Amino acid sequence: MNLYDLTIHEAADLLRKKKVSSVELTKAVLCRIKKVDEEIFAFLTKTPQLALAQAEEVDKKIAAAQNISPLAGIPVAIKDNIVTYGIKTTCASRILENYIPPFDATVVERLKNAGAVIVGKTNLDEFGHGSSTEHSAFGPTHNPWDKTKVPGGSSGGSAAAIASGECLFALGTDTGGSIRQPAGFCAVSGLRPTYGRVSRYGLIAMTSSMDVIGPMTKDVEDASLVLQVLAGKDELDSTTVEGPVPSYSHFLKEDIKGLKVGVPKEFFIEGMDWQVERSIKEAIEKLASLGASVKEITLPHTVYGVACYYIITPSEISSNLSRFDGIKYGLSKEAGNLFKVYTKTRGESFGQEVKRRIMLGTYTLSAGYYEAYYLKAQKVRTVIKNEVLRALEEVDVIIAPTSPNLPFKLGSQIDAPLKMYLEDIFMDTASLAGLPAISIPCGFIKGLPVGLQIMGKPFDEGTVLKVANNYQQATEWHKQRPKL
Amino acid sequence: MISKKEVQHIAKLARIDFSEKELLKLSKQLSAILDYIEKLKEVDTSKVEPTAQVTGLENVIREDKSKIQNPKSKIQILNGVPRKKDGYVKVKAVL
Numbered sequence: 001m002n003l004y005d006l007t008i009h010e011a012a013d014l015l016r017k018k019k020v021s022s023v024e025l026t027k028a029v030l031c032r033i034k035k036v037d038e039e040i041f042a043f044l045t046k047t048p049q050l051a052l053a054q055a056e057e058v059d060k061k062i063a064a065a066q067n068i069s070p071l072a073g074i075p076v077a078i079k080d081n082i083v084t085y086g087i088k089t090t091c092a093s094r095i096l097e098n099y100i101p102p103f104d105a106t107v108v109e110r111l112k113n114a115g116a117v118i119v120g121k122t123n124l125d126e127f128g129h130g131s132s133t134e135h136s137a138f139g140p141t142h143n144p145w146d147k148t149k150v151p152g153g154s155s156g157g158s159a160a161a162i163a164s165g166e167c168l169f170a171l172g173t174d175t176g177g178s179i180r181q182p183a184g185f186c187a188v189s190g191l192r193p194t195y196g197r198v199s200r201y202g203l204i205a206m207t208s209s210m211d212v213i214g215p216m217t218k219d220v221e222d223a224s225l226v227l228q229v230l231a232g233k234d235e236l237d238s239t240t241v242e243g244p245v246p247s248y249s250h251f252l253k254e255d256i257k258g259l260k261v262g263v264p265k266e267f268f269i270e271g272m273d274w275q276v277e278r279s280i281k282e283a284i285e286k287l288a289s290l291g292a293s294v295k296e297i298t299l300p301h302t303v304y305g306v307a308c309y310y311i312i313t314p315s316e317i318s319s320n321l322s323r324f325d326g327i328k329y330g331l332s333k334e335a336g337n338l339f340k341v342y343t344k345t346r347g348e349s350f351g352q353e354v355k356r357r358i359m360l361g362t363y364t365l366s367a368g369y370y371e372a373y374y375l376k377a378q379k380v381r382t383v384i385k386n387e388v389l390r391a392l393e394e395v396d397v398i399i400a401p402t403s404p405n406l407p408f409k410l411g412s413q414i415d416a417p418l419k420m421y422l423e424d425i426f427m428d429t430a431s432l433a434g435l436p437a438i439s440i441p442c443g444f445i446k447g448l449p450v451g452l453q454i455m456g457k458p459f460d461e462g463t464v465l466k467v468a469n470n471y472q473q474a475t476e477w478h479k480q481r482p483k484l
Numbered sequence: 485m486i487s488k489k490e491v492q493h494i495a496k497l498a499r500i501d502f503s504e505k506e507l508l509k510l511s512k513q514l515s516a517i518l519d520y521i522e523k524l525k526e527v528d529t530s531k532v533e534p535t536a537q538v539t540g541l542e543n544v545i546r547e548d549k550s551k552i553q554n555p556k557s558k559i560q561i562l563n564g565v566p567r568k569k570d571g572y573v574k575v576k577a578v579l
Contacts, residue, residue: 099564100560102556102561102564195537195538195539196539196541209537238544239539239541239544241539241541303523304526304527306520307520307521307523307524311524325499326566327566327575328565329564329565330564332566332567337577338575338578339499343496343500347500350500355500355502355506356513359495359498359500359510359514360514360518362494363486363494373521376525377524378534378536379527379529379532379533379534380524381534382529382532382534383527383529383532385535385538417513417516417517418516418517418520421517432535434539
């Protein structure tokens with residue numbers, strides 16, 4: 001087995017037994033990046049020198065028999081909308097092409113304190129706006145399972161980097177599915193934590209009422225190890241909640257006998273790829289064979305999820321992205337007066353999708369339309385949220401496909417924004433309600449991955465991880481690696 | 485249908501320059517998206533309160549004191565500023 005194919009828990013074990021050093025592990029990953037990233041393009045910035053320096057530090061600690069975190073010495077890639085001290089952070093946008101943050105995001109600080117080794121910053125749809133990573137200003141990422149297909153998005157660089165062995169794990173961010181959908185398309189495990197579970201200080205904001213940061217890993221055990229490090233109150237993010245963070249590894253030891261699994265009938269829609277549907281149904285049967293009791297439930301308002309999401313998200317984007325004005329940081333265009341500096345800088349430096357969303361959001365928030373659009377969407381959000389929370393009183397988790405389709409061809413939907421938005425159809429329920437949800441691989445169709453989504457109660461990541469881990473203990477999908 | 489004139493007005497509010505071609509394309513695309521969004525009217529929300537956030541947290545406060553600043557921070561922040569003068573951010577005349 002190649003070192004770059006290891007999971008975190010396998011590598012951590014070898015590091016502790018001194019069978020491999022962090023420098024060796026890091027070199028194997030850096031070498032892999034050099035070999036495959038020209039074709040995959042998962043990375044916007046690579047940080048080999050920093051990585052090797054961090055790895056040497058960890059090796060010293062291991063040599064001195066110091067107690068280290070399970071993430072110590074493990075190569076990680078960070079999505080490029082999370083700020084890193086002294087390392088370029090671009091959001092895959094021209095406007096931040098040369099932006100070097102003067103601080104670390106809280107999650108980055110926590111990873112550094114745990115001794116994780118940062119190998120680089122990963123590609124995304126510009127500012128997170130998209131479901132394919134094609135909206136990156138620096139070029140699309142390719143799906144390692146089929147390089148003519150998209151890796152999903154917006155955390156497509158992170159997902160592709162893990163699948164192709166260019167890191168052992170990565171950080172992603174999820175607003176309307178940006179961790180789960182690329183995890184599904186690249187056959188990795190991607191967890192969207194509950195809104196409020198993980199600090200967003202240092203995440204360049206897109207939709208403040210839904211953005212979260214979460215782990216993307218090769219299996220569920222790894223996801224629980226990373227969440228353990230990321231989770232918890234942060235004074236610098238007032239939306240994080242107080243209270244103890246449970247020990248997630250405890251949940252992984254439990255079985256799922258008698259656990260109630262809800263399957264919403266609305267999530268098996270007409271027009272869905274029948275092979276995807278079959279894979280999901282087989283996964284549900286597998287959970288039943290492991291002792292879970294499966295129950296059909298109904299979430300009639302989920303059909304309004306995409307419409308609701310595509311009012312709230314552009315509205316918040318139009319506000320959050322107003323800070324990119326060519327004055328404080330980033331790119332700036334010369335013009336005759338202040339107003340023209342703004343309009344020229346933004347007009348020439350933002351990509352098409354970013355501009356489209358800012359325009360849509362400016363419209364839905366503008367005088368005369370606010371109540372009909374934004375306020376209405378926030379009310380529908382209440383209806384969707386209450387409905388799913390009520391369902392979660394009856395069942396422990398809800399199962400759904402991650403995506404209705406298989407990874408699509410690069411370029412095939414780039415000029416069809418509405419079609420692209422509908423990629424999120426199974427994603428928005430968890431996003432709007434702020435629920436934890438994971439996508440794990442549950443099959444391959446003609447060599448392309450299918451993702452299974454498991455949603456849980458707010459702050460009950462433990463049960464979500466438990467169900468996902470039981471499934472992975474009984475299946476081999478997560479152990480597949482693409483041939484590159 | 486959103487007219488080109490309306491798109492121009494929104495573009496001004498959003499502080500974004502567009503070419504003629506972009507304006508026409510946006511007028512079509514935004515109209516299609518808004519048509520789809522019309523769907524929300526089917527939901528009866530007459531007795532529903534809006535959801536702005538989902539944590540249930542309210543009025544989170546902390547002591548109003550500055551963190552110990554890294555003396556290099558000011559230089560690092562200014563390094564990212566496109567136009568500056570004497571340690572200040574330079575802006576075109578506002579009036």
